[in-house]
Amino acid sequence: MGANIYRNKKPVFVFLVPAFLFMILYLYYPFFKNIMNSFMHIKQLGSSATSFNTPWYTNYVEMIHDDNVWTAIKNTLIMMVVTLIGQVGIAIILALMVDNIGRGKQFFKTVFFFPIVISATALGLLFNLLFLYDKGMVNQLLEALGKSQLTDWKAEGIAMFTMMLPVMWQYVGFYFVILITGLNNISDELYEAARIDGASTLQSVRYISLPLLHNVICTCSVLAVTGALKVFDLPWTMFPKGMPLKSTFLTGTYMYYHTMETKNVDYGCALAVLIVVLGIVLSKVVNAIFREKDY
Amino acid sequence: MKKRVIAAMLAGMMVLSVTACGNSAENTGSDASAPAQTTESADTSGSTEEAPAAETAQPAGPVELTVTTTFAGEDTNAQNYKDAVKAWEEQTGNTIVDTSATADETFKMRVATDFETGSEPDVLFFFNGADANSFIEAGKVLSLDEIRAEYPEYATNMNEDLITDSLVDGKKYAIPVNGYWEAMFVNTEILDAAGVAMPGADYTMDMFKADCEKIKAAGYTPIAAALGNIPHYWWEFAIFNNQSPANHLEIPESVEDANGQAWVSGMNDIKELYELGYFPDNTLSATDDETFAMFTDGKAAFLIDGSWKVGGIVGSCQSDPEDPSTLDADKLAKFDVTYVPGKGSRKATDLVGGLSSGYYITRKAWDDPDKRAAAVSFVEYMTSDDVVPAFAQHAASALKNAPEVDPAQFNELQRKSIEMMAGVTSLTGAVQDLFQGDCRVSTFDGMPEIVTGRVQAVDAVAEGLDAYHNQ
Secondary structure, three states: OOOHHHOOOHHHHHHHHHHHHHHHHHHHHHHHHHHHHOOEEOOOOOOOOOEEOOOOOHHHHHHHHOHHHHHHHHHHHHHHHHHHHHHHHHHHHHHHHHHOOOOOHHHHHHHHHHHHHOOHHHHHHHHHHHOOOOOOHHHHHHHHOOOOOOOOOOOOOOHHHHHHHHHHHHHHHHHHHHHHHHHHOOOHHHHHHHHHOOOOHHHHHHHHHHHHHHHHHHHHHHHHHHHHHHOOHHHHHHOHHHOOOOOOOOHHHHHHHHHHHOOOHHHHHHHHHHHHHHHHHHHHHHHHHOOOOOO | OHHHHHHHHHHHHHHHHHHHHHHHHHHHHHHHHOHHHHHHHHHOHHHHHHHHHHOOOOOOOOOEEEEEOOOOOOOOOHHHHHHHHHHHHHHHOOEEEEOOOOOOHHHHHHHHHHHHOOOOOOEEEEEOOHHHHHHHHOOOEOOHHHHHHHOOOOOOOEOHHHOOEOOOOOOEOOEOOOOEEEEEEEEHHHHHHHOOOOOOOOOEHHHHHHHHHHHHHOOOEEEOOOOOOOOHHHHHHHHHOOOOOOOOOOOOOOOOOHHHHHHHHHHHHHHHHHHOOOOOOOOOOOOHHHHHHHHHOOOEEEEEEEOOHHHHHHHHOEOOOOOHHHEOHHHHOOEEEEOOOEEOOEOOOEEEEEOOEEEEEEHHHHOOOOOHHHHHHHHHHHOOOOOHHHHHOOOOOOEOOOOOOOHHHOOHHHHHHHHHHHOOOEEEOOHHHOOOHHHHOOOOOOHHHHHOOOOOHHHHHHHHHHHHHOO
């Protein structure tokens, strides 16, 4: 009897029920309700759906013909590539460099991780000031270096760069900390053996660090790509309503724009469904590409 | 077996603690909203049953009212509002939880959502046009008649002809405080540098364009406006310039009719000014705050905006925006206000203005026996003969017995505003107040596409009108 109690899993379910109910109430119910709402007519935010659209799939047809949806999807995909290269890539380089220094590791860990603790909205406002057209810090520096014309960092051709730079900068530290923890888990004996065999630092990185970091890099890549789908607050703070000329919309900001700004709530619901579908498909693709290895 | 019992007990405790948290939250909310009532009930437990009967009486103890207004940010009356609230709080012992914010589209959306979700304030100072339709239709605010049934003296100091009727049922809901006008602010320092004379009552669009050309040649930006953010004022006057005060408030049936064509011409007029390079280089990507800063910093000459912007300009001339004693009078003297260039049947002196906002009492506050009297008291105080003149300043009010205004109490820009208003030939409401919701998207949010030629003005107007008529 005494040993059987460990085989009886029923009490575990009792403990799982509250969390399960919470998820049903606050995640799955709203999710399915959102799918329903995407087929309905909703007058404004907070109003109940009154009737089905005519035809019921109107919003999805509109979505296909909406140029801004394609712009948002394109920008989101660019954001994914940028986060992958800019965040994980830079984080790998920083982690490898910091791992190879004797002193000050903790200092660099803190410095690189710090942007994570600042709210994205505050960062958006900060970068707004840096990239301000008139009297912004970047333009003042360029002026001091002899540039006569002010640069509009939020103009159509350059806006995506201005938007992605702070997004990239904010999360480098996050992946840096994960990667440096991964590096710490690699046994020193391997490096010592390599040194005895005459391997250079670069060869140690190429043949020991990177192969053994493979799974950590895969995890970071999956996190970065799926995280890019959720980026919202910083781009919205810097480029509300997809300014300029609706060229900076991401899928998240475009959904928010329709839900909160244009009062086209049911179309916003349809966009939310699109984001979920996009998220599932991309997660599958990323998981397939960055498959972890068994050692 | 013992472990099973312990597991069941732990699970039970968990469920109970969740339930208890819910209950305690409810209790906390109730306690927080009516701390005085708790004391009152304890002291007069015998009369608790009779509490509802005392609905019309003054509140027994201090009451906390939630109030949302547009007196925030750069609004001229933001400080007046704070002062008035403080005075009322000291006088009554009640407290105000202020949730005011700058009157923009996000604010309007917030208010609408608050009403929809049942978290509306007790008292609201808000627009009386189409923006208010949703909560009036839902019966969530009280009409003047309903309030007067219990408080006969409520708002009797107001000229009722000037209290705007609701678009929903023709009843009066919002008690106005101060009127507004929209006109053109001028940075005279730039005009002097460019050799341009101060525009007057006979100012036309052709004269305006000639002046803009001179200003541009002198190296300044002629017009401070963020077309990608707040094109509202140019939208209004560009349309008005192709109509007259008589038909400005008529929303076109279609883009084909005369009014519809006037709207299209208005959009094309803005496009022409954009193509001539009179707006800031970054007008499509700048915020309204940025272009306003260009105006106050002496980089842009003209700014079309509302009477509420007087406070913002004065604030920019103070080393401490909160402290009027730090005003740099010389700097303020460089700003002036004049009429918006006219065209066709609209004279420059035909401006947009009126009494577009007022105080609403929500049914939520009215149905709360503790808050009803306090809400009425607050609105009566804020719309009293003593308080309204401080808010109205250089604009109109709806008071029956408006006291004489002593110009000496005003700063120079306020005095210039009063002089400018003396020459106004007509004040017409803003048609955009009637044109609400997603119908605006194609010409407001879509203004950059219109001025850059990516979308034809006629298509944008047609899209907006279709959305309006399908609402």
